[in-house]
Amino acid sequence: MIEIKNINKTFGENHVLRGISAEFNEGMCNLIIGGSGSGKTTLLKCMVGLHEPETGSVSYDGRDFTRLNFEARIDVRKEIGMLFQSSALFDSMTVEENIMFPLNMFTDQNRKEKLERVNFCLDRVNLEGKNKLFPSELSGGMKKRVGIARAISMQPKYLFVDEPNSGLDPKTSIVIDELIKEITEEYTITTVVVTHDMNSVMGIGDNIIFLANGQKEWQGSNKEIAHTDNKELNDFVFASKFMQAAKDKL
Amino acid sequence: MFFHPFGKYILLLKAVFRKPEKWNIYRKEIFREMDSIGVGSLGIISIISVFLGAVTTVQTAFQLVSDLVPKSVIGGIVRDSTILELSPTISAIVLAGKVGSSVASQIGTMRVTEQIDALEIMGINSPGYLILPKILGAVFTIPLLVIISISLSILGGYLAGVASGAVTAQDFINGLNTGFIPFTFTVSMVKSIIFAFIITSVSAYQGFYTNGGALEVGQSSTKAVVISCIAILCADYIVAQLLL
Numbered sequence: 001m002i003e004i005k006n007i008n009k010t011f012g013e014n015h016v017l018r019g020i021s022a023e024f025n026e027g028m029c030n031l032i033i034g035g036s037g038s039g040k041t042t043l044l045k046c047m048v049g050l051h052e053p054e055t056g057s058v059s060y061d062g063r064d065f066t067r068l069n070f071e072a073r074i075d076v077r078k079e080i081g082m083l084f085q086s087s088a089l090f091d092s093m094t095v096e097e098n099i100m101f102p103l104n105m106f107t108d109q110n111r112k113e114k115l116e117r118v119n120f121c122l123d124r125v126n127l128e129g130k131n132k133l134f135p136s137e138l139s140g141g142m143k144k145r146v147g148i149a150r151a152i153s154m155q156p157k158y159l160f161v162d163e164p165n166s167g168l169d170p171k172t173s174i175v176i177d178e179l180i181k182e183i184t185e186e187y188t189i190t191t192v193v194v195t196h197d198m199n200s201v202m203g204i205g206d207n208i209i210f211l212a213n214g215q216k217e218w219q220g221s222n223k224e225i226a227h228t229d230n231k232e233l234n235d236f237v238f239a240s241k242f243m244q245a246a247k248d249k250l
Numbered sequence: 251m252f253f254h255p256f257g258k259y260i261l262l263l264k265a266v267f268r269k270p271e272k273w274n275i276y277r278k279e280i281f282r283e284m285d286s287i288g289v290g291s292l293g294i295i296s297i298i299s300v301f302l303g304a305v306t307t308v309q310t311a312f313q314l315v316s317d318l319v320p321k322s323v324i325g326g327i328v329r330d331s332t333i334l335e336l337s338p339t340i341s342a343i344v345l346a347g348k349v350g351s352s353v354a355s356q357i358g359t360m361r362v363t364e365q366i367d368a369l370e371i372m373g374i375n376s377p378g379y380l381i382l383p384k385i386l387g388a389v390f391t392i393p394l395l396v397i398i399s400i401s402l403s404i405l406g407g408y409l410a411g412v413a414s415g416a417v418t419a420q421d422f423i424n425g426l427n428t429g430f431i432p433f434t435f436t437v438s439m440v441k442s443i444i445f446a447f448i449i450t451s452v453s454a455y456q457g458f459y460t461n462g463g464a465l466e467v468g469q470s471s472t473k474a475v476v477i478s479c480i481a482i483l484c485a486d487y488i489v490a491q492l493l494l
Contacts (some may be wrong), residue, residue, distance in 0.1 A: 077373035088364035093259055102372045105271050160371075 001026050002190055004159060007037075007046055007056035015115055016042045017053065018214040027151040027188040029204040033196055034211035035236055040087075040194045041162055043211065045191065048080060049073060054208055060158065078106055081151030081189075085163040087143035089150070095122070099150045106154065121149035125179060141172035145179065152183060159189045165197040170226035171198060178205050199242055201225065210236070257400030259455050266385065266451075276383055283387025291395060294348060295341055299399040302336050303328060303406030323415045325425020327473050328407040333434045334494075338401040339486050342445035345392065346478035350453035351385055354474035357457030360468040366458070367459060381454040392446035393439050398445040400438070437493050444489060445482050452478045 002024040009017040018040045032040045045051040047058050049065060058065045060076055066077065067237035089098050096118050104115045120129050125145040135143060144164060151159060161180060165173035165236040181204045184191040193200065199209060210233050218230045225237060238244045270276045310327045357380055360366050369376040404426065411417040417425075453474035460470040 005316040050370060077371060080371055080373075082368070082371045084364045084368060086364050088368040090365055090368075091359075091363075104275060105372065105374055154372075221375055 001061060002047065002192065003057075004047060005057045005059075005060045006042075007043065007053045007058070008040055009046055009051060009053045015030045016214050017046065018089075020211070020216050022209050022216060022219065023222075024190055024192050025207055027185060028206035029184050029193045030190070030193065030207045030209070031205045032192065032194045032209050032211060033198065033201055033236070034217075037041075038211040039214040040196075040211055044160055044162055044192065044194050046223040048082060049077070063069075070092070078160050079155060080157035080160065081154065081158070083144065083147040083151050083162065083164060085166055087135070087140075087147040089143060089146055091135055093134075094131065095127070095133050095135070095146050095149075096242060098135070098146060102154050102217075103151070117153060120217040121153050124152070124183070125149045131190075140167050141169075141176065144168065144176050148176075148179060148183070152187070154167060155187065159184065159191040161191065161193040161195075163194055163196075165195060165200060170199065173199060174203065180204060196221075198237060198240075201237065214238070256273055258459065259451075260264060262377055262381075262455055262458060263451060265375060266381045266454075266489060268375050268378050269283060271374060272276070277377070279379070279383035280386050280390075283383045284391045287305075287345075287384075287388050288382040288391030291345055292398070295343060295395050295399050296402055298340065298344055299337065299402035300317070300406035300409075302340060302399075303332060303403030303408075306331055306336065306403070306408035307404060307407035307411040307422075308414060311414075312410065320421070320422040321393045321469055322425035322428065324411060324417045325407075326428055328422075329404060329424075329426050329430065330434060332400050332407070333438045334404040335486075335488075337403055338438050338441040339482065341396055342392070342442070342482045344447065345395075345445075346449050346453075346482060347475050349388065350449045350474045350478045351471045353450055353453040354457040354460075355467055355471040357381070357454055358460035358470045361458060361460045362463055377454075377458065381451070384454060385450045388441055388446040388450040392449075393442040396438060396442040398437055422428050437489065440493065441486060441489050448481045448485060449478050452481055471483050 007017050007020040007023045008015075020043060023151070032043060034040050043049060046053045053066065056066070065073065065076055084146060093101065095238065099118045099121055101113050103109060103117060108115070111118070111177045117132065119128070122130060125148050127142060127145050127149065130142070135146070139147065142233070159180075164176050164180060168176065177200050180191060183189065193204070195201065202222050208222060208225060209216055209222055210218040210230070217239065218228060218233045220228065225233070229235065305327050307324055310324050314321070314323065355365075360380070365381070366376050369379060408419070408422050411418050413424050456470040456474035456477070460466050
């Protein structure tokens with residue numbers, strides 16, 4: 001479980017996160033949603049240590065990440081996998097080398113064992129046989145899947161996903177969402193997904209945190225979101241006519 | 251204005267020289283960088299070196315109009331100016347353009363496409379993994395390039411001198427063999443090691459702290475070349491003042 005308490009973050013005069021506290025549960029897809037500029041990605045980056053919050057704590061199963069030294073942080077980070085918005089695959093490496101990279105760095109496995117793990121991860125994201133392709137030869141959806149394969153190669157306890165559906169068509173978005181959901185449940189990972197895609201919210205949102213103006217406005221599940229009386233959340237979720245019509249039918 | 255970036259540069263260097271996660275991976279990267287920086291720059295260094303020597307010979311001969319000065323002096327002047335100044339400094343400035351801009355844009359692109367964040371999340375010391383092999387690769391290969399540059403400059407000077415009739419082959423060789431101070435070669439190697447460090451570390455710093463997109467990567471690359479060139483010339487003066 002990941003627990004954040006009273007996270008505040010500013011960039012100059014801009015107070016991006018205002019005292020956010022929340023819990024992210026194991027074996028669940030925990031979603032952080034909100035409009036553009038609401039602080040979703042900043043919160044995610046504070047949680048993984050890419051940004052340092054001014055106040056507050058981020059605990060990974062009781063280990064306060066914000067107060068750990070460099071070496072202890074590396075130990076926690078070995079348990080973290082992350083899929084970036086841009087996939088962030090290493091351009092100069094093939095798909096196989098990308099997935100093998102953390103194994104090369106942190107395990108003493110021989111080449112055969114590492115290759116087995118790579119092939120297992122590629123199979124898991126339905127990309128078997130794509131080992132020798134370079135990122136420039138992959139479609140957006142394939143890059144995301146390779147990103148997921150790389151993120152799970154070290155069998156993480158925590159998976160962070162930043163905007164998994166950005167730039168993808170609706171069908172591929174659903175495939176990626178389902179993959180994230182399956183992996184989360186299969187390996188009992190604590191998954192945190194930042195998104196503003198309503199299909200994802202309704203499809204995989206076991207635990208949803210809604211941010212507005214840098215504050216936590218609402219928390220609940222995808223089953224509860226349709227019946228909330230929070231105006232800000234309703235305006236956000238049911239902004240489109242399609243979603244409004246869907247709500248009216250509920 | 252100056253102290254804040256300089257402090258960041260020092261802190262980055264501290265992170266660069268942290269103990270590597272796995273030496274054998276770093277070793278492979280160092281060899282890759284040596285190939286990229288050393289072998290990849292051999293062509294341009296060879297071409298400019300031959301012309302540097304040739305121009306030095308022709309211009310020295312043009313200025314030596316007195317019959318009281320023996321023509322063999324041309325060989326000595328070409329040798330000393332090549333070893334002490336032209337080969338290490340001009341090579342470094344050319345390499346700042348070629349290697350420095352490549353390092354800054356490569357690391358800058360990795361920054362804006364979140365590849366550096368991906369390394370950090372994996373628990374990898376990204377400054378160490380990305381920058382240390384480049385610094386070591388340059389420090390090992392640039393002095394070798396300078397040695398090649400010195401040899402080719404002197405060869406270029408010899409060929410130009412003989413071909414233009416400015417100096418005979420015998421006079422040029424006599425000049426080369428007269429009054430050679432081996433310490434000048436030591437100064438040249440010290441300069442080339444310092445310049446190699448400046449080119450890679452300054453360029454890597456510019457790339458590592460790139461913010462934004464493609465436009466900013468280009469700006470970082472330009473700044474890397476400009477700042478490296480200025481730093482090389484300052485270091486050139488300081489080394490000359492201290493060692494000579």
